[in-house]
Amino acid sequence: MCGIVGLFLKDKTLEPELGGLLSDMLVTMTDRGPDSAGIAIYGGTEPGRVRLTVQSADPGGEFPKLAELAAAHGAAMARKDTHAVLTLPAEALPGLRAAVEAVPGLRIMSTGEAMEVYKETGLPADVVTRFGVRGMAGTHGVGHTRMATESAVTTLGAHPFSTGADQCLVHNGSLSNHNNLRRELVREGIRFETENDSEVAAAYLTARLAEGRNLGEALEGALGDLDGFYTFVVGTRDGFGVLRDPVACKPAVMAETDRYVAFGSEYRALVGLPGMDLARVWEPEPATVYFWER
């Protein structure tokens, strides 16, 4: 099953409320999947600076070491439960990234100018509380609550998947050609962290975006190259997209007002949003690309 949500704000005055709105949407979808939950949130950007989100199963043991690495690379570190967000000058990222990857217990969740990814096993209500998501401001975000089918219930198997800077994907469904596609993407130089099918979809989009396509074009390509059941919600630094496979059995509802574009696996996820009474509500068409860019 799985429950997915997304919110792309048009009205700047809603930005301080993004974390709260997205948390409520995700918690409402809890009974679609109890295994793990996660959120990707796009905060503001600072010129020349990037964020690196790192996770550890043993933060007490390993984050002191991470703090040393951060200090050595000129990064500010903010710890949130099992995750830490390191903010640093863009040119220092490759060095810090390599240093973090050399520590066995540390896992990189995401990089980017704006995006932070938080995900863990457990229920959405616990996950958003542990990371203080309700207090986070931002321009857009996506969330996922998982009922695992394709791979193990682990932190890395949770969604959102991030395979490129400021890129994330959440998925409801299951892909049938992910092993073949993973092999092709590995040949293109993409690295994978899991055996998960959704990570392949994320990496596919990353590869297409790296070729210079925009989000809409990348999603259009997915229609031809991905086989299986899917409703995807994806985020980029400035964009937000939705795609359903041609059979479209995985549910999806969208709402748009002059203040936001919102996505939910079910209408229930959307009812708490401000001004929903006057929103345009529709079910996204099968095999049709929807995307918004700033």
Add this chain to the structure above:
Amino acid sequence: MPVFDLATTPLREFHRALHSVREGENEAFEVLNPRGAHSVAVGAMAPVHVEVRGSVGYYCAGMNEAAEITVHGSAGPGVAENMMSGRVTVKGNASQYAGATGRGGLLVIEGDAASRCGISMKGIEIVVKGSIGHMSAFMAQKGAMAVLGDAGEALGDSLYEARLYVRGSVKSLGADCIEKEMRAEHVAQLSDLLARAGVEADPASFRRYGSARKLYHFNVDHAGDY
């Protein structure tokens, strides 16, 4: 009229009241703030009236028998699934598999219906004022469907004896579904159906689709259709 506000009252309390109505009683209920709740007004077994003020989630009015249920909003997947009799009206749009497997009664959708509308219908009548999505009336066995708008891909795939009337375009017909002549008996049936649905439309402006009856038994010559 008893009013159940789902913002403050559990859905079970409404259902307890709905299911305790006995034959011969003519009760009316109003349901407020459904906020996309699942399974609202399922399993009614008496000719009650239910007005649902807002949009509902999965399986609203499922297994309905005799009740007249109106959703003043949109409905999630499986509205009026397996309806036996009575009437369900959706003022907004309906998600996938509306009226699936229904054996009787009338389902009226005033907006659009998504994919698989009337899948495996077995006697239900469905009127959609807007358009229907792909694979609608898949394996439909009995009953009638009237669509004022357009139909998506693979209409009536593997159809048995249901009658499908579409006024707009049909993107494609499914296996063993063909266009058929609109004879006087069909105009009469459609005219009566539209009248009961409270929909004004000229029956002569519709086209009829039905089964070519070539998939009833496996035939190796049709293997490509399976």
